[in-house]
Amino acid sequence: MQPRTLRPPEKLLFEVSRPGRRGSALPPLDVPDPERYDLPAAYLRDELDGFPELSETEVVRHYTRLSRLNYAIDLGLYPLGSCTMKYNPKVNEQVARIAGFGGAHPQMPEAFVQGNLRLMHDLERMLCAICGMDRFTLQPAAGAQGELVGIMMVRAYHVKQGNPRKVVLIPDSAHGTNPASAHIGGYKVEQITSNRKGCVDLEALRRRMADDVAVLMLTNPNTLGVFEPEIEAIAATVHAKGGLIYMDGANLNAFVALARPGDMGVDVHHLNLHKTFSTPHGGGGPGAGPVGVKKPLEPFLPIPTVEKEGDRYRLSHDRPHSIGKVRSFFGNFGMHARAYAYILALGPQGLRRMSETAVLNANYIRRKLEKVYHLPYDSPTMHEVVFSDRNLEAHGVQTLDVAKRLMDYGFHPMTIYFPLIVKGAMMIEPTESESREELDLFVEAMLAIAEEARRDPELVRTAPHTTPIRRLDEVGAARNPVLRWVSSGAPRPEAG
Amino acid sequence: MQPRTLRPPEKLLFEVSRPGRRGSALPPLDVPDPERYDLPAAYLRDELDGFPELSETEVVRHYTRLSRLNYAIDLGLYPLGSCTMKYNPKVNEQVARIAGFGGAHPQMPEAFVQGNLRLMHDLERMLCAICGMDRFTLQPAAGAQGELVGIMMVRAYHVKQGNPRKVVLIPDSAHGTNPASAHIGGYKVEQITSNRKGCVDLEALRRRMADDVAVLMLTNPNTLGVFEPEIEAIAATVHAKGGLIYMDGANLNAFVALARPGDMGVDVHHLNLHKTFSTPHGGGGPGAGPVGVKKPLEPFLPIPTVEKEGDRYRLSHDRPHSIGKVRSFFGNFGMHARAYAYILALGPQGLRRMSETAVLNANYIRRKLEKVYHLPYDSPTMHEVVFSDRNLEAHGVQTLDVAKRLMDYGFHPMTIYFPLIVKGAMMIEPTESESREELDLFVEAMLAIAEEARRDPELVRTAPHTTPIRRLDEVGAARNPVLRWVSSGAPRPEAG
Amino acid sequence: MGDAHRYIPASDADRDAMLREIGVASIDDLFASIPQSLRLTRGLDIAGPLAESDLVAELSVLARANRDLDGRSQFLGGGAYRHFAPSVVDHLISRTEFYSSYTPYQPEISQGTLQAIFEYQTLICQLTELDISNASMYDGASALAEGILMAERTNPRRRVVVSDAVHPEYLQVSRTYLANLDVEMAPLAHREDGTVDPKAAVAALASKASALVVQHPNFFGCLEDVTALARAARDAGAALIVVVTEPVALGILKGPGSQGADIVLGEAQSFGVPLSYGGPYLGFMAARKNYLRSMPGRLVGEALDADGRRGYVLTLSTREQHIRREKATSNICTNEGLCALTAAIFMATLGKAGLRDLARHNHAKAAYARERIASAKGCSVLHAAPVFNEFVVRLPIAAEAAVAALGERGILPGLPLSRYFPERDRDLLVTVTEVNPRAEIDRLAAELGRLA
């Protein structure tokens, strides 16, 4: 046993701040300084109350120390199911910072940004080739925004057909953003319950499908990591009634270069460049959620699109039926550059090997754990596998406890309690970035924890024990929310 | 108490290696591949036996994890006396990497590297202004090599006077590199014992000084952090007998912009850019040890020197009495660029504030600790202060124990057991980079340790307790040295 | 080596061994659940694989196909701003622990991100002088859409009044978001001096609205009378939403919260986030505390651990999609975490005095440029209202033509308003920041004077 360091925990910026300290300086002002800014006094503030005052040295120390309190993909397996935490190639960080890219202003005339336009154009072509779609918009800033764009294009399509329709069908295993996006799209959300295999119940779908249904929002492989075996029949059923298929492409890492949404009857889908195509998650973004469509939906793409004419590239706003814009400018270009570099680095064989290995790793973990952890659905596993805490119940140990205990073994936990159709779900997605040795370490840890749950459940229930901080009182935090620092002097606004 | 993480310690590269893994790829070869390289078969090796095979992902993980086992200046106070561990500005890392610098080949014609030559020329001018010397050579790769260059110039000077002389006088408080450098310079080293103040004993020097003495190697402030009060008389004494004064400039951080070696009778001295001028220590280098000289020593400077003609800069090898070269090309140019940026960032006021604050911080620590820790010499403190473990002896606690225990409080220890004239020396140099709050934390830790030494000496003697690894058996390591990994298969060459 | 790739550890040997453990004969067997009819039989029609050296070369070629004028003589703004970012910002966000971690679902091993966001939320509150801030939105435009939805949630009136001096793309995006939720966006025209007339606002608000939306400084660079507009809104029982696209202005301008704004949102790209051709950027949203439970996006709050140590957690997640599904306050999930960190480090590095100085310099340079250009032959400054660091100039010729002409001479003089308002073909939005030296400004004025 070792004691925790005796150094006090990192204070807040505002607590470290001291009057008169400076972390930066501007060059001398080389123009006349307008008297008290010749602005209406009533508009001006005296000072930035409470704003920190630190030297550069202290800022660097503060954030360097904070960084060391985080787990990261470069420290080990990060098996967050559905999040596809894969290695973020360093070269992508380098190329995204090349001045020509990083310094380009979005209001520059087209003649000044031919390189950027070409990159966006070529990336769109690549994504079309990978997904078998006709066109892509790169504008959405993340998957959820991609969903919204997709739903809005679906609606625009139906409106053009004369009737927007009312309902979006969504499997009960779907990610929360699906219904949320459908809702903003102005649709009523109807859940369809999964069958015993954890997949769409084709019969139920046939019964329900009617011309009030605008679209079926499907995740494939679904959130159990299972490929929808009847996808073709599903698509046919929906199409027969004039409905469309939206595919949540968050799980594309399962079959890149092995199969394509466009060949499955999918009319529109998003991708998460920050999942399948390795752009870093940044502790909560930025991401990018390009949306691919088949011809019939092209007229409704957001503007602008990038068009090639001869050897020039231009931005086209000429799309009368466009749904408009969901984001300023052209989306998260910096992520587009990274994804472009990632795809080129891998190429056709590499992308195929990527998905093959992701699926291989998930099946390897399933194989090693299924005898000990309960597998609620034994359908074939693709890129991720979902266990439940059923086998631990007897010892009063739950999924949350296993997750916390994993930290003591040096791992980030898997996604827990999702999908909702599995009670106490443990959703494990290793990705292709993991070596067999790292997977074995994880498996050993999981087996050891199952053993501990039997022998010493309290040890697991009170985990983690080795982290800089222990379990936090999340209920208390929500009951009496403190969402900002306030100087002990000032009265703290008890938010809410 | 928290248990240590259950993740096994980081393996060696060679232990992680697996056959067939690749961490890089070359573009396809675009020229014919000469049959088995058309080289004599006898010259060729089959394969790089034992060389690692890893994916990029694994390499990144390995070194990222290793990095987290290190302490660093960006994590907190790093009070290694005599090492001047100050903040390394991030902008210097950025500018040193600008392609024009980082990519310049040392064999480029002068016309291609005017920017680099100008930087070296201007840096030399700046150092002359700061130190009050007439010229500098930037060639030495570190302080010790600067000493060697200095000693060799001294010798060349005396040879030109007709007699190289025999002896280099060095105070017993000097750093080990001083005698070592004097030795390679072909001189006999004679120690002069410090007086009760820890300074050069002027009387003793007067008695000893004779025309067999080539140079007095002086560190100022000396390694006790004390400014040699009689430096002028010392210089006069040595000069009177035709000897020269070499100043070890490792401690220059004590008086930049407040005093200049050139005004103190110093004929030649080195600087450590990696100390006073903030270039990073890199876990053991690179550094840079420019040497400044007064006119009489100019003819002996290493070649080449950078000369300005009109608005062009050129490398001059025309220096018939030069001692030659001690390093290929022009020295550690990358460090020159960083130091140049550092000096410009601070400017005259900034440099002055730098030394003022360094001395302020050292005196603050002295003030706060002198009542508890024994101060062997109570002479005025400049940039660093040296305590001893005398007050702890009673409890069987030594300097080494205090150093190790400091780690549990989250600090890197001070320099210990140097200078040699202090038994159980604790040499503390805070530098100007530390805030008062950080100094207070350190002081609290030191006081707490003194208290622990009294109350629970065993706790201190067995420290550290919070580090990833505990005290290592250095004696055993030296007795049976294992200096490389060998595959458990192969017979391990018991080195030595 | 077969197809071993540097990003994928598994060698062919590893694959075979693992397949044996799993108990299948080949990789293909793992894909048995994909109907044969759907299996791709040929390789993808894309380039690669590229060695890293070729990859860097390829992207450098693309970057060189851009003309960035080495960042010199550019006067572009209009929602994205060129500011100098201290090197520590990129250095620190390049710590892999920050950029390669996921949303901090597990607080025990995510305190770095969580504390940084908590500090970011605090900084945004201090800047806007409001009670609460979320952890980020996609960008300023979608933040406005979400802000309007939030106002409607708390006070459903199916109508918002929106100044036409708000960034056109923000209006466009809001329109898209609202398209299917039957909330009317009633336009409010700005007056000749470039600002919204509070009296006009009163009138527009007469027929019920949940919110009045203005931008400050507005799209034309002019400062609005936020206090008066807040009064107008309050009297009509509507919330005042103030959009800020250039938060550097808040270094000298009052936080709109202190002037009566209920919601302040916008774009914080100015705070150290690279221009990067439009993204990733940083939408921010702050509000009075009564909006707490209808806020969209992530919120980080303080919490105590089992030993009573202070820590931080994602909180109030019952607002969010993963719990509330279609009833969530927003569909946002992944947001712009790293950009929020970037902005926080930028603000912390500049600090109280530094941000004020930055704002001062921006304003002083713009004021100087405005004066110089006002006296340039054939050019006039369009609006009388005070501005921060951008302003509209009416040129003697079409702005597009002027941009093309000056572009040839290595100057990007500004944004032709015709991009958003076809009829305003001679108007140019000129933006000046601390990175434009006086000489560049003088040259700009001189070149504009030559257009006549």
Add this chain to the structure above:
Amino acid sequence: MGDAHRYIPASDADRDAMLREIGVASIDDLFASIPQSLRLTRGLDIAGPLAESDLVAELSVLARANRDLDGRSQFLGGGAYRHFAPSVVDHLISRTEFYSSYTPYQPEISQGTLQAIFEYQTLICQLTELDISNASMYDGASALAEGILMAERTNPRRRVVVSDAVHPEYLQVSRTYLANLDVEMAPLAHREDGTVDPKAAVAALASKASALVVQHPNFFGCLEDVTALARAARDAGAALIVVVTEPVALGILKGPGSQGADIVLGEAQSFGVPLSYGGPYLGFMAARKNYLRSMPGRLVGEALDADGRRGYVLTLSTREQHIRREKATSNICTNEGLCALTAAIFMATLGKAGLRDLARHNHAKAAYARERIASAKGCSVLHAAPVFNEFVVRLPIAAEAAVAALGERGILPGLPLSRYFPERDRDLLVTVTEVNPRAEIDRLAAELGRLA
């Protein structure tokens, strides 16, 4: 703010408070021990302080004053080599824990650096096929000087025989180091084919020497017959020191240790260390185990901790200056730690197959260039001996003139040997690496052909 500077936390207020605590009235009082006569009364005559933006601008101006041809069409070598370094190398050495830490005196909190050096030592041993390696030297040139001193320490004969095909600057530096230690450096001329004649070596060694020093590949790019030279040395009771300035060659060439070399040392800049106009570079030194206790520089060794865990420490420090003072094996203290880490990461990333491929490509491209240039009008390849990635071409005109002429056309064709051998004014050392595409090589040959 007084003179508060961003690199220095203490504000004026902090200073005053601390002065009070110390009990002195002013900062000046802290400098009382510096005689008044020595106190600087005026400010230093240097520029600054510069804001960071101005600083970056200033250094960019300097960098632009260089002509780097975007790294294209350069054929320079002669001790420094242009190779592609994977991005992970710079990314990893940019971890502050690596670059801003000191020499690992305290192993408990320095295992990162210590293990990395231990691995570096192992890699160097594998590469050279020798038993031990130190943690780095300043550069290849000083490494040779130290290597000769080491040989003399273990076998003092006051004489070493040195091939004149060793890098001229290495010889110059060795001469400087040895100047005052009365060790003679007896030159050994290379023969017409560009290599050292083993028989000539035998003759030269007849009159006692502690070591025979050769370079392989040598300064003219030619490969030496290391085995034969080792025999010659052994028979004369001398050590064979092999200098390597282009370690990439060891990707395909035998480790000289396996051919009988006793000490292999040189420059490892090729392994990912930026050219950076000549430094910092990476001197390496490997030797047979009998040299263990006379090795200069740092050594990292394995050790066990109190709980029996494996760890690493600096060891055998009784060799070093801080213990042994003037009797130390060297005066080196600060070395090139970060460059050693750089090289280790480079080697680990390329790996067994990658380093072989890299060597193969270098050799293939040089072989192709040599062939093309051999048939270029007026040019001839000077040496018959096999080469790795550089070779000497005799030009129809003075090499300096050729370099000037081709420089105008954006080509740096190589290094004129006249820089080191005034009499060899028409000889050009041409170096080709993996970064030179075939097209560049063809163009080089064509341009050289036009000189006649």
